[in-house]
Amino acid sequence: MKSNIPLIFEKGFDGEQxxxxxxxxxxxxxxxxxxxxxxxxxxxxxxxIPEVDIIRHFINLSLRNYGVDTGIYPLGSCTMKYNPKVxxxxxxxPGFTFIHPLxxxxxxxxxxxxxxxxxxxxxxxxxxxxxxxxxGAHGELVGLLIMKKYFEIKGxxxxxxxxxxxxxxxxxxxxxxxxxxxxxxxxxxxxxxPLDQLEFAMLEGDIAGIMLTNPNTLGIFDKQIKDITRIxxxxxxxxxxxxANLNPMLGICRPRDMGFDIVHLNLHKTxxxxxxxxxxxxxxxxxxxxxxxxxxEPCLISTKQGIACREKNDVSIGRIKAFWGNFGVIIxxxxxxxxxxxxxxxxxxxxxVLNANYLKVQLQQKYYLPYNRVCQHEFVLSxxxxxxxxTTEDIAKRILDFGIYAPTIYFxxxxxxxxxxxxxxxxxxxxxxxxxxxxNQIYDEAKSNSVLLRNxxxxxxVKRLDAVLAARKPVLHD
Amino acid sequence: xxxxxPDHLKYTSTHEWIRFENNIxxxxxxxxxxxxxxxxxxxxxxxxGMVFEKGSNAAEIESVKAVGDLIMPLSGEIxxxxxxxxxxxxxxxxxxxxxxxxxxxxxxxxDEKDDLLSSEEYKQILxxxxx
Numbered sequence: 001m002k003s004n005i006p007l008i009f010e011k012g013f014d015g016e017q018x019x020x021x022x023x024x025x026x027x028x029x030x031x032x033x034x035x036x037x038x039x040x041x042x043x044x045x046x047x048x049i050p051e052v053d054i055i056r057h058f059i060n061l062s063l064r065n066y067g068v069d070t071g072i073y074p075l076g077s078c079t080m081k082y083n084p085k086v087x088x089x090x091x092x093x094p095g096f097t098f099i100h101p102l103x104x105x106x107x108x109x110x111x112x113x114x115x116x117x118x119x120x121x122x123x124x125x126x127x128x129x130x131x132x133x134x135x136g137a138h139g140e141l142v143g144l145l146i147m148k149k150y151f152e153i154k155g156x157x158x159x160x161x162x163x164x165x166x167x168x169x170x171x172x173x174x175x176x177x178x179x180x181x182x183x184x185x186x187x188x189x190x191x192x193x194p195l196d197q198l199e200f201a202m203l204e205g206d207i208a209g210i211m212l213t214n215p216n217t218l219g220i221f222d223k224q225i226k227d228i229t230r231i232x233x234x235x236x237x238x239x240x241x242x243x244a245n246l247n248p249m250l251g252i253c254r255p256r257d258m259g260f261d262i263v264h265l266n267l268h269k270t271x272x273x274x275x276x277x278x279x280x281x282x283x284x285x286x287x288x289x290x291x292x293x294x295x296x297e298p299c300l301i302s303t304k305q306g307i308a309c310r311e312k313n314d315v316s317i318g319r320i321k322a323f324w325g326n327f328g329v330i331i332x333x334x335x336x337x338x339x340x341x342x343x344x345x346x347x348x349x350x351x352x353v354l355n356a357n358y359l360k361v362q363l364q365q366k367y368y369l370p371y372n373r374v375c376q377h378e379f380v381l382s383x384x385x386x387x388x389x390x391t392t393e394d395i396a397k398r399i400l401d402f403g404i405y406a407p408t409i410y411f412x413x414x415x416x417x418x419x420x421x422x423x424x425x426x427x428x429x430x431x432x433x434x435x436x437x438x439x440n441q442i443y444d445e446a447k448s449n450s451v452l453l454r455n456x457x458x459x460x461x462v463k464r465l466d467a468v469l470a471a472r473k474p475v476l477h478d
Numbered sequence: 479x480x481x482x483x484p485d486h487l488k489y490t491s492t493h494e495w496i497r498f499e500n501n502i503x504x505x506x507x508x509x510x511x512x513x514x515x516x517x518x519x520x521x522x523x524x525x526x527g528m529v530f531e532k533g534s535n536a537a538e539i540e541s542v543k544a545v546g547d548l549i550m551p552l553s554g555e556i557x558x559x560x561x562x563x564x565x566x567x568x569x570x571x572x573x574x575x576x577x578x579x580x581x582x583x584x585x586x587x588x589d590e591k592d593d594l595l596s597s598e599e600y601k602q603i604l605x606x607x608x609x
Contacts (some may be wrong), residue, residue, distance in 0.1 A: 403535070410543035416514060469520035469544045472567065 008065040012049035072431050076378045076408035076420025079247050079269035087332035103322040110307045114300045114336045124263050125256025128285030130295045139264030139283030140174035145317045146294040147208050147238050151425050158208035164193050166216035174330035189370045191218040200312040202235035209238035217349045218371050218410040219378035225230040229259025246270045248353045248377040250347030261288050271333035296320045351425035362436045366443040370415050383417035398456035402438045482509040489600035492549045506579040515541040518570045523559040554585035
């Protein structure tokens with residue numbers, strides 16, 4: 001792999017290869033007539049290099065990519081599962097790609113949206129869905145705006161949201177953005193929500209509800225989940241389920257049955273649409289009957305004439321995204337659900353949990369596991385007790401040398417030096433065993449040759465970057 | 479434990495230290511806290527004149543691996559902030575009890591001082607936290 005690839009703008013401006021610029025085929029216009037002089041640029045440095053060099057430039061860059069198609073991607077809380085290629089085939093059908101949402105012949109696409117909503121409803125137990133949110137955090141915001149509107153219409157002043165410290169970082173951020181203030185609940189020694197403190201917090205009176213990630217970021221299913229939702233409901237609050245970790249729950253249990261009123265799903269995690277590199281994602285929101293009127297516009301309903309848009313209504317939170325959301329992503333998720341079917345999805349959950357527990361038991365032989373119980377889809381190790389004070393960062397950097405992407409590090413914050421691992425169901429036993437082998441070797445290196453770890457990575461195009469200097473003194477321009 | 483706990487300071491269980499002079503409290507984060515956060519890259523301080531209640535977040539401390547809060551150990555008004563930290567956040571790492579101080583508070587409730595910890599009490603809490 002080439003270690004130093006110059007920018008394409010640093011290559012070839014010698015002006016020799018101008019033949020590829022086609023002849024002008026429109027009338028020449030004096031630039032000064034159409035553009036004031038102060039807006040005209042004096043030069044336009046477009047690289048002027050042969051096609052073969054352009055191809056080599058971008059192919060060489062692409063070789064630096066790492067993705068699920070390259071190797072195991074055990075990024076905790078992210079569900080980086082393999083994306084079956086049949087999804088791509090379906091999403092590229094001309095009927096989907098050559099259509100515009102304003103075209104009248106879009107019934108087929110609307111039907112797909114409607115059916116996916118129904119399927120997600122079946123998986124979560126929710127009565128109504130919107131597929132519009134562009135990603136998980138966008139879904140959270142939509143869910144919270146629904147909560148806000150719900151209480152406004154009822155004439156109730158509710159200004160606070162309870163968020164346990166084991167939730168995703170986006171939860172408090174979304175709540176704040178929706179105009180709520182946040183009450184943080186500290187997890188108990190089992191990594192669960194302490195019921196007595198929840199009850200105490202609810203007594204404050206102006207609590208709109210709770211946002212809960214279940215299983216939480218420790219990979220732990222809160223066994224008291226029904227008590228939690230009961231306490232919140234008894235005190236007039238709503239329960240929001242962060243479904244980013246739904247993978248181990250598919251076909252096993254449903255947020256609605258746990259007592260939740262609103263749930264967001266991440267199609268780009270649980271439902272295997274491509275994930276990472278900036279998206280696009282998709283974060284549908286599901287709600288119970290009572291909250292359906294608040295869903296964003298436009299909203300699809302089934303009528304005798306087919307699928308149609310619901311009439312506008314005053315209590316809807318309004319439009320939150322152009323047209324129907326990230327449609328290409330939605331098609332892929334639909335294809336995934338239909339390909340696997342109910343039994344297949346259940347198996348996804350079972351294997352995801354099995355894979356995580358297999359890794360957990362193997363790795364806890366050498367690494368410290370702060371919350372030691374059967375996990376769901378992920379678990380969290382810590383660098384506590386590592387030989388020669390080797391840190392989580394050193395471990396993560398060394399993992400890269402073996403051609404593996406590093407797990408999530410230093411999150412969740414409730415575990416110092418956290419190393420959060422989620423293998424997903426799509427990794428084979430061989431691939432899991434390779435990961436264990438690498439981790440064991442790294443532990444042994446920490447004992448015998450810790451300098452090797454402190455200076456890692458060694459086999460990557462760039463060595464250890466100075467993250468501190470980059471953050472303190474960023475170079476934002478030449 | 480290899481952390482410093484100057485005896486003349488008061489502490490909180492959320493890892494702030496407090497120094498009292500002429501009814502003014504100077505506040506920063508402890509040696510243990512800066513060590514836990516790692517290399518600090520940005521400190522977002524409140525504005526002078528802002529009034530906070532005890533227990534609320536007065537500043538945000540960002541390191542390469544996490545974001546921590548400076549929690550008000552006493553209710554009161556911010557009368558001075560350490561402007562130096564804007565360009566030199568690393569002072570919190572190199573001198574947590576000295577040049578790395580963060581805010582000065584004109585505190586409003588004298589009795590809140592009783593809730594603060596001595597260096598010995600803080601040390602004991604830390605020992606429990608680290609096991």
